[in-house]
Amino acid sequence: MPPLFFCFSARWRRRGGPWLKGVGSAAPGGLWRRGAAWLRSKLEGSDEGLLEAKGWGLALAGLPRVGSAAWGGEGVVPQRCALGEGGAESYHLPVLEEEVVAALQPSEGKRFLDGTLGGGGHAARLLAAGADVVGLDRDPEALAWAAGRLGEWSDRLVAVRAKFSSYPEILGGMGLEAGLDGMLFDIGVSSHQLNEARRGFSFLRDGPLDMRMDPEAPGSAAELVNTLPEEELARIFYEYGDEKASRRVAKALVKRRGERLFETTGDLAEVVGTVVPKRGPASPATRVFQGLRMAVNDELGELRAALEGAHYWLKPGGRLAVITFHSLEDRMVKQFFRRHSAAEIDRPEWAAARPNPDCYYRLITRKGIAAGEAETARNPRSRSATLRVVERLG
Numbered sequence: 071m072p073p074l075f076f077c078f079s080a081r082w083r084r085r086g087g088p089w090l091k092g093v094g095s096a097a098p099g100g101l102w103r104r105g106a107a108w109l110r111s112k113l114e115g116s117d118e119g120l121l122e123a124k125g126w127g128l129a130l131a132g133l134p135r136v137g138s139a140a141w142g143g144e145g146v147v148p149q150r151c152a153l154g155e156g157g158a159e160s161y162h163l164p165v166l167e168e169e170v171v172a173a174l175q176p177s178e179g180k181r182f183l184d185g186t187l188g189g190g191g192h193a194a195r196l197l198a199a200g201a202d203v204v205g206l207d208r209d210p211e212a213l214a215w216a217a218g219r220l221g222e223w224s225d226r227l228v229a230v231r232a233k234f235s236s237y238p239e240i241l242g243g244m245g246l247e248a249g250l251d252g253m254l255f256d257i258g259v260s261s262h263q264l265n266e267a268r269r270g271f272s273f274l275r276d277g278p279l280d281m282r283m284d285p286e287a288p289g290s291a292a293e294l295v296n297t298l299p300e301e302e303l304a305r306i307f308y309e310y311g312d313e314k315a316s317r318r319v320a321k322a323l324v325k326r327r328g329e330r331l332f333e334t335t336g337d338l339a340e341v342v343g344t345v346v347p348k349r350g351p352a353s354p355a356t357r358v359f360q361g362l363r364m365a366v367n368d369e370l371g372e373l374r375a376a377l378e379g380a381h382y383w384l385k386p387g388g389r390l391a392v393i394t395f396h397s398l399e400d401r402m403v404k405q406f407f408r409r410h411s412a413a414e415i416d417r418p419e420w421a422a423a424r425p426n427p428d429c430y431y432r433l434i435t436r437k438g439i440a441a442g443e444a445e446t447a448r449n450p451r452s453r454s455a456t457l458r459v460v461e462r463l464g
């Protein structure tokens with residue numbers, strides 16, 4: 071990867087306090103180390119939980135082609151991020167970490183796209199092996215956390231706040247066509263997103279009914295629940311949440327919003343609980359929240375877009391690894407990988423099978439890889455994870 075130059079400007083404050091001017095620019099690398107040192111000096115002796123940050127950054131990849139990737143906007147940076155306390159695992163514990171490393175085989179000089187930086191766990195393994203990483207996340211908190219955590223490798227990391235469906239613009243700007251040794255998408259939400267009540271993903275913690283991974287994106291969960299037609303809500307709960315009582319839930323929500331609009335996760339969970347019987351240990355609201363989250367963040371649309379063009383960015387021998395947590399998503403990945411790794415297509419109306427013009431992958435995982443017993447015991451969230459991998463043909 072060509073040398074990277076960063077420009078960075080930000081303002082930081084304790085929640086509700088005055089804005090302070092943040093770090094300036096750094097080239098090459100060192101940006102996040104400087105940012106972290108500055109924040110640490112401001113926070114010394116403080117037990118305040120959160121810092122707010124506003125700012126923008128520009129990462130320029132140098133010759134042979136100068137491109138740029140910008141991220142910006144507002145976010146809330148967990149203090150632990152700047153101070154490096156609490157351990158990386160407190161943000162998110164990566165799933166199938168060893169399996170991802172075995173599949174992507176990172177080493178010095180290799181280049182990867184990590185489309186879902188999250189807590190930076192997978193990216194850390196790629197960087198520690200000497201590889202270069204372009205990391206994306208649409209959540210500014212994840213980006214700040216991951217970039218802070220991965221600061222020691224800042225000369226080999228470009229962290230960009232973006233939806234991963236926009237990777238063609240970002241990679242194209244950096245001149246990386248057919249230049250990647252691997253791409254990773256670890257779809258879904260991070261533990262941090264689920265655990266922070268104010269992000270509104272969890273029915274276990276009362277908070278604003280939000281669920282947006284990018285807090286500046288249009289269409290929070292409250293907006294959807296309060297405005298979508300009943301049939302559309304029912305479709306979302308049924309298709310994305312697999313909720314059998316989807317019609318009854320949608321009806322109850324529409325009735326209730328006619329009296330008072332939904333504002334909080336607790337509010338929604340309570341109304342769902344009045345119509346969905348409790349089956350087993352899980353909350354009756356689990357499937358409704360899951361469906362709503364997928365709709366709010368267009369998770370299937372993002373995955374489809376990420377898969378579609380990936381072969382264009384991979385070198386021959388480069389690998390695409392996708393981790394999913396939902397059967398719909400896993401099916402999409404499985405079918406896509408099969409379709410593009412079959413050498414021939416056979417149709418009943420054809421006399422003989424014909425060569426598949428869209429065969430550009432070799433299947434590395436015939437069956438999806440699931441977490442082993444030790445991992446599921448350590449990290450229950452990994453129980454629903456499936457990893458699938460393909461390799462770009464020459």
Ligand SMILES: C[S@@+](CC[C@H](N)C(=O)[O-])C[C@H]1O[C@@H](n2cnc3c(N)ncnc32)[C@H](O)[C@@H]1O
Pocket residue numbers: 162163164165185186187188189190191192193206207208209212232233234235256257258259260283372
């Ligand atoms: C499961 S976590 C990734 C964890 C990460 N692999 C690690 O090792 O810590 C998923 C992350 O992807 C981000 N994400 C999900 N969908 C995204 C999308 N379409 N575009 C960009 N980021 C996305 C979420 O904001 C979240 O931070």
